[in-house]
Amino acid sequence: MEVWLETLGGSGHDGVDAIFAKDDTSGIYVNDGILYRNGSMIGGHVHIHSEETQTKARSLAGSVEWILLTFEDWSMIPIENILAATEATPTKVAAQINQPIQAQGAGFALDIGVDALLCSDDCLEASLIVKSLRLEQKQESGPSNPSPSEMIELTSMTITEIQEGHTGDRACIDLLSMLDKGEGMLVGSTARTLVLVHGETIESKYVPTRPFRVNAGSVDAYTYLANGTTKYLCELTSGDEILVVGSDGTTRPATVGRMKIESRPLILLRFMDENTNEGHVFIQQAETVRMVSVNGKVCSVTDLSVGDGILGCTFPSTRHVGQSISAPSEER
Numbered sequence: 001m002e003v004w005l006e007t008l009g010g011s012g013h014d015g016v017d018a019i020f021a022k023d024d025t026s027g028i029y030v031n032d033g034i035l036y037r038n039g040s041m042i043g044g045h046v047h048i049h050s051e052e053t054q055t056k057a058r059s060l061a062g063s064v065e066w067i068l069l070t071f072e073d074w075s076m077i078p079i080e081n082i083l084a085a086t087e088a089t090p091t092k093v094a095a096q097i098n099q100p101i102q103a104q105g106a107g108f109a110l111d112i113g114v115d116a117l118l119c120s121d122d123c124l125e126a127s128l129i130v131k132s133l134r135l136e137q138k139q140e141s142g143p144s145n146p147s148p149s150e151m152i153e154l155t156s157m158t159i160t161e162i163q164e165g166h167t168g169d170r171a172c173i174d175l176l177s178m179l180d181k182g183e184g185m186l187v188g189s190t191a192r193t194l195v196l197v198h199g200e201t202i203e204s205k206y207v208p209t210r211p212f213r214v215n216a217g218s219v220d221a222y223t224y225l226a227n228g229t230t231k232y233l234c235e236l237t238s239g240d241e242i243l244v245v246g247s248d249g250t251t252r253p254a255t256v257g258r259m260k261i262e263s264r265p266l267i268l269l270r271f272m273d274e275n276t277n278e279g280h281v282f283i284q285q286a287e288t289v290r291m292v293s294v295n296g297k298v299c300s301v302t303d304l305s306v307g308d309g310i311l312g313c314t315f316p317s318t319r320h321v322g323q324s325i326s327a328p329s330e331e332r
Contacts, residue, residue: 001107001134002116003127004028004094015128020118035068042066043091054078062089068118070096079109087112094118100126107134151249152186156294157195157271157279157312159304165266169219170284171233172260173242175212179254182247182292185214186313187221191230193279194222195271195312196245198290198298207288212257215289218266218282226253234261247292247311267301277314 002017018037019027028037030045043066046057058081060067067086069079079095086093094116095106100123107113107130117127173185179199188194197217200210216223219234226241236242240256265285272278283289287300294309304310 001113001131002094003124003131004116004118005124006118006120013124015131016124017116030068035064035066043068045070048072048075048078054081057082058085061086061091064091066092066094066116068094068096070118071098074098074102076105076109079106079114083110083112083114092116097123097127099123103127103130107131152245152251152313154196154245154247154249154311154313155273156309157193157273159269159306159308159310160272160278161268161270162304162306163268163270165218165268165282165285167263168266168282169234169261170264170266170282171216171219171236172262173214173216173223173233173236174210174257174260175214175242175244176255176257178211179214179244180246181298182296183244184292185216185242186224186245187217187233187281188312189218189221189280189282191222191315193271193273193277193312193314194224195269195279195281195310196247196292197281197283198292200288202288202290202298204288215284215286217284219261221281247296269301269304271310271312273312273314275314279312279314 003015004018004020005013005016006020021027021029033045034041035043035045043064044060045068046053047070048054048057049072057067057069067082069082082093092115095114096118097103097106103117103123103126106117113134119127179201181201184196184198186194187197197214200213200215203209216233221233222230223233224230224243226243236256236259238256238258241253242256244252244254266282267285268280268282270280283301285302287302289301290298291301291310293299294311
């Protein structure tokens with residue numbers, strides 16, 4: 001992590017990586033929304049004062065080397081959201097702080113932290129302390145969630161408990177394309193551990209098939225979009241591209257045509273992978289809602305028993321507003 005010092009004079013401060021001065025082109029400065037270093041453009045400057053300016057900053061992720069954030073009213077939330085947007089990109093984030101207490105907040109936001117603190121002399125000591133702590137605690141980051149594109153490695157999830165889930169709102173996802181047997185959506189109540197919920201492509205003597213539909217589960221559950229981000233089921237809307245996953249791990253995008261949310265009796269499935277990672281999901285208690293067993297056969301959720309193995313996957317990283325981040329978290 002770097003420390004950028006706001007000053008009109010020279011450097012002369014141990015630990016300071018750059019001088020930020022509006023009238024000095026030998027250091028870091030901004031001009032008309034552009035961030036410069038020694039006369040060369042290195043990124044963009046966004047003054048955060050609204051949702052629109054936060055969106056503008058996030059839109060720069062991946063397209064510039066640096067984003068410098070300054071604030072009308074200093075706030076952690078925009079810093080966290082922009083860090084989440086940039087973590088999987090080469091873009092670095094610098095944030096201005098106005099009080100010493102803000103150095104730790106920005107320096108360890110999302111347990112990732114900004115790449116540079118822009119501070120005045122009043123905040124310099126706090127900024128240098130945070131820089132030192134970051135160096136001491138630096139370690140190899142764990143792998144991020146794979147970008148779902150061609151294949152996802154599905155593994156066995158062992159059912160550890162089946163409970164009555166009471167009544168709740170569940171979401172049916174109707175797609176603009178037909179599903180094949182073995183295809184469905186990854187769904188889970190935690191962002192790390194999900195199971196494959198099968199599409200309504202299996203014939204039943206009581207209801208016709210709906211081969212474009214996945215009765216995916218309760219509205220609070222996560223699913224994957226085609227771009228590798230996650231959304232809660234209740235957030236899906238017409239036009240979203242979700243990730244369809246086959247029992248062999250192949251994937252493809254499919255567009256949501258509509259959502260149908262209704263109150264239905266639910267059951268709670270708890271499961272665990274071979275590495276004892278635990279997850280759970282609330283699923284409608286209906287024979288037409290199906291999972292995929294480890295032998296590739298499709299099975300109704302009402303026929304599942306404790307000890308059965310179903311297909312799912314575990315990802316190594318957590319999520320912040322749908323974006324994969326390497327910060328630790330605990331979900332239950």
